[in-house]
Amino acid sequence: MALKTETFMVNAGPQHPSTHGVFRMRFTLDGEVIQDVEPVFGYLHRGIEKMTEGLTYTQDIVFTDRLDYLASMTNNQAYVIAVEKLAGIQVPERAEYLRVIMAELMRISSHLMAVGFLLNDLGAFLTPLLYMYREREKILDLFDMVCGQRLTYNYMRIGGVSQDIPEEFLPALKKYIYSLPGFIAEYDQLLATNEILLVRTKNVGILTKESAINYSTAGPVLRGSGVKWDIRKADPYSVYDRFQFEIPTGVKGDVYDRYRVRIEEMIQSINIIKQAIAQLPQGEIQTKVTRMLRPPKGETYGHIEGPKGELGFYLVSDGSTNPYRLHIRPPSLINLTPLREMLIGVKIADAMAIFGSIDICVGEIDR
Amino acid sequence: MISLFGRNIFPANFPSAMLPPDWPSGFWSHLIIFVVILFVFFIIMAMAFIYVERRVIARYQIRIGPNRIGPFGILQPVADTIKILIKEDIIPLNVDKLIHLLAPAVAIVPAIMIFAVIPFQNGASLVDLNIGILYIVAISSVSVVGLVMAGWSSNNKYALISVMRVIAQVVSYEIPMALAIIGVVLFAGTLSMNGIVQAQNIPYILLQPLGFLIYFLAALAEINRTPFDLLEAEGEIVAGFNIEYSGIKFALFFLAEYTEAVAISAIIATLYLGGWKGPFLPPVLWFLIKVFAVFILIIWVRSTLPRLRIDQVMGFAWKFLLPLAFINLLVTGVQIVVWPNISQWVIVGVNIVVAVASILLFSRFFRLKGDKIEA
Amino acid sequence: MKLKNFGEGIAKGMAVTMKNALRRPITTQYPEQKLNISRRTRGNQLVWDKERCIACSMCAKACPVQCIDMVTSRDQNNKLQVDKMDYDAGLCIFCGLCVEACPKTCLFLTAEYEKARYSIKDFKLKKEDILMTEKSKPSGYYSPENESKLPKQTLLIDRK
Numbered sequence: 001m002a003l004k005t006e007t008f009m010v011n012a013g014p015q016h017p018s019t020h021g022v023f024r025m026r027f028t029l030d031g032e033v034i035q036d037v038e039p040v041f042g043y044l045h046r047g048i049e050k051m052t053e054g055l056t057y058t059q060d061i062v063f064t065d066r067l068d069y070l071a072s073m074t075n076n077q078a079y080v081i082a083v084e085k086l087a088g089i090q091v092p093e094r095a096e097y098l099r100v101i102m103a104e105l106m107r108i109s110s111h112l113m114a115v116g117f118l119l120n121d122l123g124a125f126l127t128p129l130l131y132m133y134r135e136r137e138k139i140l141d142l143f144d145m146v147c148g149q150r151l152t153y154n155y156m157r158i159g160g161v162s163q164d165i166p167e168e169f170l171p172a173l174k175k176y177i178y179s180l181p182g183f184i185a186e187y188d189q190l191l192a193t194n195e196i197l198l199v200r201t202k203n204v205g206i207l208t209k210e211s212a213i214n215y216s217t218a219g220p221v222l223r224g225s226g227v228k229w230d231i232r233k234a235d236p237y238s239v240y241d242r243f244q245f246e247i248p249t250g251v252k253g254d255v256y257d258r259y260r261v262r263i264e265e266m267i268q269s270i271n272i273i274k275q276a277i278a279q280l281p282q283g284e285i286q287t288k289v290t291r292m293l294r295p296p297k298g299e300t301y302g303h304i305e306g307p308k309g310e311l312g313f314y315l316v317s318d319g320s321t322n323p324y325r326l327h328i329r330p331p332s333l334i335n336l337t338p339l340r341e342m343l344i345g346v347k348i349a350d351a352m353a354i355f356g357s358i359d360i361c362v363g364e365i366d367r
Numbered sequence: 368m369i370s371l372f373g374r375n376i377f378p379a380n381f382p383s384a385m386l387p388p389d390w391p392s393g394f395w396s397h398l399i400i401f402v403v404i405l406f407v408f409f410i411i412m413a414m415a416f417i418y419v420e421r422r423v424i425a426r427y428q429i430r431i432g433p434n435r436i437g438p439f440g441i442l443q444p445v446a447d448t449i450k451i452l453i454k455e456d457i458i459p460l461n462v463d464k465l466i467h468l469l470a471p472a473v474a475i476v477p478a479i480m481i482f483a484v485i486p487f488q489n490g491a492s493l494v495d496l497n498i499g500i501l502y503i504v505a506i507s508s509v510s511v512v513g514l515v516m517a518g519w520s521s522n523n524k525y526a527l528i529s530v531m532r533v534i535a536q537v538v539s540y541e542i543p544m545a546l547a548i549i550g551v552v553l554f555a556g557t558l559s560m561n562g563i564v565q566a567q568n569i570p571y572i573l574l575q576p577l578g579f580l581i582y583f584l585a586a587l588a589e590i591n592r593t594p595f596d597l598l599e600a601e602g603e604i605v606a607g608f609n610i611e612y613s614g615i616k617f618a619l620f621f622l623a624e625y626t627e628a629v630a631i632s633a634i635i636a637t638l639y640l641g642g643w644k645g646p647f648l649p650p651v652l653w654f655l656i657k658v659f660a661v662f663i664l665i666i667w668v669r670s671t672l673p674r675l676r677i678d679q680v681m682g683f684a685w686k687f688l689l690p691l692a693f694i695n696l697l698v699t700g701v702q703i704v705v706w707p708n709i710s711q712w713v714i715v716g717v718n719i720v721v722a723v724a725s726i727l728l729f730s731r732f733f734r735l736k737g738d739k740i741e742a
Numbered sequence: 743m744k745l746k747n748f749g750e751g752i753a754k755g756m757a758v759t760m761k762n763a764l765r766r767p768i769t770t771q772y773p774e775q776k777l778n779i780s781r782r783t784r785g786n787q788l789v790w791d792k793e794r795c796i797a798c799s800m801c802a803k804a805c806p807v808q809c810i811d812m813v814t815s816r817d818q819n820n821k822l823q824v825d826k827m828d829y830d831a832g833l834c835i836f837c838g839l840c841v842e843a844c845p846k847t848c849l850f851l852t853a854e855y856e857k858a859r860y861s862i863k864d865f866k867l868k869k870e871d872i873l874m875t876e877k878s879k880p881s882g883y884y885s886p887e888n889e890s891k892l893p894k895q896t897l898l899i900d901r902k
Contacts, residue, residue, distance in 0.1 A: 672752065
């Protein structure tokens with residue numbers, strides 16, 4: 001005689017310690033096993049895309065800071081590349097190299113935070129997170145030195161960057177870059193061979209290669225499943241074709257592979273920064289652009305490889321000083337498309353680990 | 368004397384036969400004074416452990432813990448207690464009233480009762496039962512009933528999920544714990560706690576390394592601490608069974624967890640590290656030093672490791688700890704019978720080799736899997 | 743036979759934690775110890791140098807949230823002058839676009855950060871409250887001569 005069981009519905013509500021931000025998931029549980037999940041979002045909608053239609057192109061840079069607030073530099077870069085493509089503006093060499101240095105530092109900072117919070121969700125009680133935060137503080141000090149803020153930088157402008165680096169920036173940056181691989185090695189010793197971590201993350205949340213491509217994921221989620229696709233190599237923007245770096249990929253597509261991909265990407269970013277410092281030329285930092293820019297009529301799509309995936313801006317202009325329509329392709333939202341497939345049949349404890357490994361930021365999802 | 372079913376259950380010269388040999392004056396004064404001392408001890412130690420845990424975990428995370436209230440922040444637990452006591456006691460509408468009220472009491476009273484048999488000095492315990500360690504094993508399994516009552520009566524799905532996990536965990540870790548204790552009892556020859564301390568010429572952590580490891584891990588699982596703390600896993604089920612408690616009942620649950628931690632540290636210090644024995648300082652001070660040393664080891668484990676999943680916890684108990692406990696018991700028994708008079712250092716060497724070999728061998732056969740459940 | 747999975751990873755992890763426990767903590771005891779912030783920091787209020795201002799209203803036009811409310815008029819020499827300049831420090835997002843837009847570099851952001859107030863009405867400032875005096879500390883954002891007057895920033899990478 002079979003047991004008669006009943007499923008019940010649990011709300012991992014908007015206020016929860018381990019959904020990163022206000023994100024709600026409605027689970028249908030049978031004991032501890034998840035039968036169905038329904039994500040609900042929209043709690044952080046601020047109407048950014050509508051607000052940009054009332055302001056000029058230079059004033060819109062301030063709003064792009066606040067999309068993915070943990071990686072502001074790459075947001076700025078994507079928007080500015082889209083506008084420059086439409087208006088046909090050339091950027092001087094020194095500005096391109098400065099943009100690359102800032103974007104790679106931003107990538108390191110965002111991955112540090114992603115890995116730290118994944119381990120916090122697994123239960124390691126803040127210790128790995130605080131070690132990551134100590135390294136991230138050093139990066140935020142460097143950004144503070146250049147543009148004056150620690151979170152919303154507003155650094156890139158149409159046609160270049162806004163200010164030149166002070167003279168104490170490069171020595172501090174070199175000191176930091178040469179100390180970071182030692183820290184990553186110590187962090188590997190803390191956690192990469194830890195049996196409890198291996199047991200919790202291997203074979204959990206597998207996303208196969210075909211599924212990852214069909215669901216149009218991007219970033220470390222796609223590369224963890226074994227697909228070698230990076231926009232810096234496939235469709236190079238800025239001066240990325242002058243650097244030599246590799247693209248780390250995973251094998252199986254589980255949580256452990258995505259964690260390893262992020263750590264390897266940090267090491268590749270350190271390589272790129274070392275080469276950029278060596279090749280940094282002198283020159284000006286911004287081409288002269290009028291404050292009320294009027295790009296020609298048309299539409300364009302500018303995309304970059306952000307830390308969370310492919311961030312794209314689709315820009316339609318009708319010849320006036322304000323954009324007609326600005327649509328943002330958020331990587332976190334598109335990476336959440338396979339969430340239901342990955343979560344059915346696992347236990348609750350694994351669900352939080354899988355969710356943490358996708359690495360979302362709710363500011364992007366709701367805009 | 369007092370009789371039950373017509374038989375004398377107490378000896379003729381009760382109560383003075385149950386006193387330790389050098390205690391002045393009569394039975395009732397000893398009882399009352401020692402009960403007061405024990406209450407003061409457990410409250411001060413629980414609060415001191417809360418403070419020590421926050422400072423030591425902060426040190427592992429390269430920061431300073433609380434240091435503003437009082438010199439070096441010593442009055443921090445007092446401030447926390449006052450804050451919790453003046454909070455409003457909210458009881459939701461649909462709870463089962465009687466069980467909801469009784470649950471904190473059932474959770475904390477067995478933890479306090481353990482302190483009745485722990486020796487602070489030679490013969491200085493509330494009562495020196497000659498079945499001391501058996502009494503401890505029996506009493507400590509009652510406190511989980513309090514947690515289950517709390518989770519069930521809260522009428523909340525989160526509490527229900529967390530409590531269903533913990534029943535299975537606590538029951539399965541009782542067995543390796545008891546088997547590890549039997550190893551110590553075989554060497555000491557007596558069940559009484561004071562007798563075990565007096566029989567230790569070498570601390571039993573050297574004579575029974577495998578037993579120490581098994582008892583340490585099983586005790587961590589009993590008191591629901593990392594890496595086995597799925598009862599109150601904050602990331603997933605937001606504080607588990609005590610989600611509907613506020614005010615002084617929540618303070619009692621919190622205190623119950625730390626009292627059990629004090630009790631486990633005291634038991635490990637007595638059984639494996641040699642209790643109150645030591646060269647120069649007074650014995651009470653040696654006892655406190657050993658209790659704090661064990662607690663710092665517990666904090667070190669907590670600050671490093673992530674937590675396990677429930678089926679991995681059960682697999683660890685039944686497939687890894689239980690066979691190792693049997694091996695330990697077998698080897699100890701054989702040594703007692705075959706070599707009764709040999710020097711103890713030979714046994715130390717043999718036991719360490721056996722411990723290392725069996726852990727390495729068993730880890731090869733033991734696999735923890737993490738995969739999907741079909742249908 | 744290869745030995746694995748016996749707890750070596752856990753032991754190595756615990757060694758790392760113990761090594762970190764013996765380092766000097768990186769906490770700063772505020773308010774007894776204060777670190778030097780960046781020289782180009784974008785502080786919490788505007789600082790306005792009235793003598794150089796030509797009342798062109800470029801700062802009000804450049805602001806994305808319209809927190810500067812300027813009303814100008816012509817005086818007897820047909821020169822522009824500022825009648826009203828209301829600055830709402832609660833609306834301002836400290837982006838610095840107004841500082842960049844000013845052609846005569848007479849607008850700066852302050853370098854102070856302890857600007858808390860008790861009521862939301864105190865955030866609406868008039869033009870007398872943001873005048874530049876000796877006590878106001880303009881920061882070095884977009885102005886190199888202010889940057890050289892401020893002390894150097896303390897970096898975490900320099901601290902052991």
